[in-house]
Amino acid sequence: MNIPQSSNPRVVIIGGGFAGIALAKKLSKQEFQVVLLDRHNYHTFQPLLYQVSTGGLEPDSIAYPIRKVLQGYPNFYFRLAEVLKVNTDVNLVDTNIGSLKFDKLVVATGTETNYFGNTELEANSMAMKTIPQSLNLRSLILENFEQALLTDDLHEREALMNFVIVGGGPTGVELAGALAEIKKGILPKDYPDLDTRRAQINIVQGGDRLLPAMSEKASEKAEAFLEELGVNVWKKLRVSGYDGKLATTNTDISFRTETLVWAAGVKAVSLKGLDGEAFVSRSKRLLVNEFHQVKGFDNIYAIGDVAQMESEAFPHGHPMMAQPAMQQGENLGNNLVAESKGNSLKPFSYRDKGSMATIGRNKAVADLPKFKFQGVFAWFVWMFVHLYFLIGFRNRVVVFINWVYNYIKFDREARLIIRPFKNHFKTKE
């Protein structure tokens, strides 16, 4: 990998997400050689992926080059690499570009979509965990409307305009709200020759309320906001199969749809060599102690979504959210520095700053530690918080300008089919 030998201990970080970047920033001015490996050369701001999928934002404005985050730090190395295996007995990681020795290894690989073993659903549904997946979804949504214009078959047309989102967490709720706004504000103008009132947006939730990790009030309000926007909210219903045309459920309800988005579960990205039953939880997360060490190892750590730190307050680990990931990265960084200087280590303690979800223009729900509120004010707070945590000044400015423009014009200008998803629309480039 052409990483020079150094007298400083080598810390290899796998993953440039919220956790990996927070840690790398803490270590970049310290006496370590830091090597960050990621399969993408950019950090993805996942909370805004749904806006890319629905044409509200360009992908560039929610991605940030990892090399730029840590520019100017001589002890920092980035390699674009997919980590394949960890050889714990000889402290070596194998990647698609070669192998690398480590003194300390930090796994920050996040999560991937969980289909719970349903291969049919995996093959036919759309996921929204990465920028390429979000761009695929954007293309598919737009291509379906183009195709709906071409068919005389009413059933086919309705299936092309019928959207099913499985999963009533923040991702599902935010996507459903954004699609409803497109239906109302954009489709009638873009497709005057298509009866877009027939487009249906369905959100299917297995449990008895949306946003189950938030307060009951937030759930109720989110449901009311979605219904106000014309979304069909299905609760206590589970999608059990989808062949690309028909989604079946655990009841006799089924949906004819050409677009099914699976937002009903995630599992940790596991690595060969670090998948032992002794230290992996049911959701494939790595069991760690309060100092982020993977169970049974002194020099292997896990932070962010991939880590499960069980405590009395969090018996199943911390929520899979950006805040715990960043806080864990920072705490581990401080501890590695403290350890190198012979100082005592600080056990991790999560400061819950609350959670939020937006449903659409002027509509959001916020559960902060001291206040819970919904509506316009929550929407402004949601926007401010997302702008604040977005990496890069340019990205903040671009996103802000886009939001102001979209708000004033009721528009989403990034509704572009750059790379067609369906064979039907593929042409010579």
Ligand SMILES: Cc1cc2nc3c(=O)[nH]c(=O)nc-3n(C[C@H](O)[C@H](O)[C@H](O)COP(=O)(O)OP(=O)(O)OC[C@H]3O[C@@H](n4cnc5c(N)ncnc54)[C@H](O)[C@@H]3O)c2cc1C
């Ligand atoms: C659609 C969506 C919306 C969300 N909305 C919110 C929200 O509103 N608020 C909130 O707090 N949280 C939200 N989250 C969750 C939040 O994004 C995650 O909790 C957070 O990204 C976790 O950070 P992480 O660093 O653990 O992992 P990630 O940010 O997922 O980063 C993992 C990194 O590891 C890399 N990687 C993985 N495997 C390998 C490998 N084998 N080799 C090399 N590189 C690898 C990936 O490329 C990635 O860059 C959302 C998530 C999604 C998908």
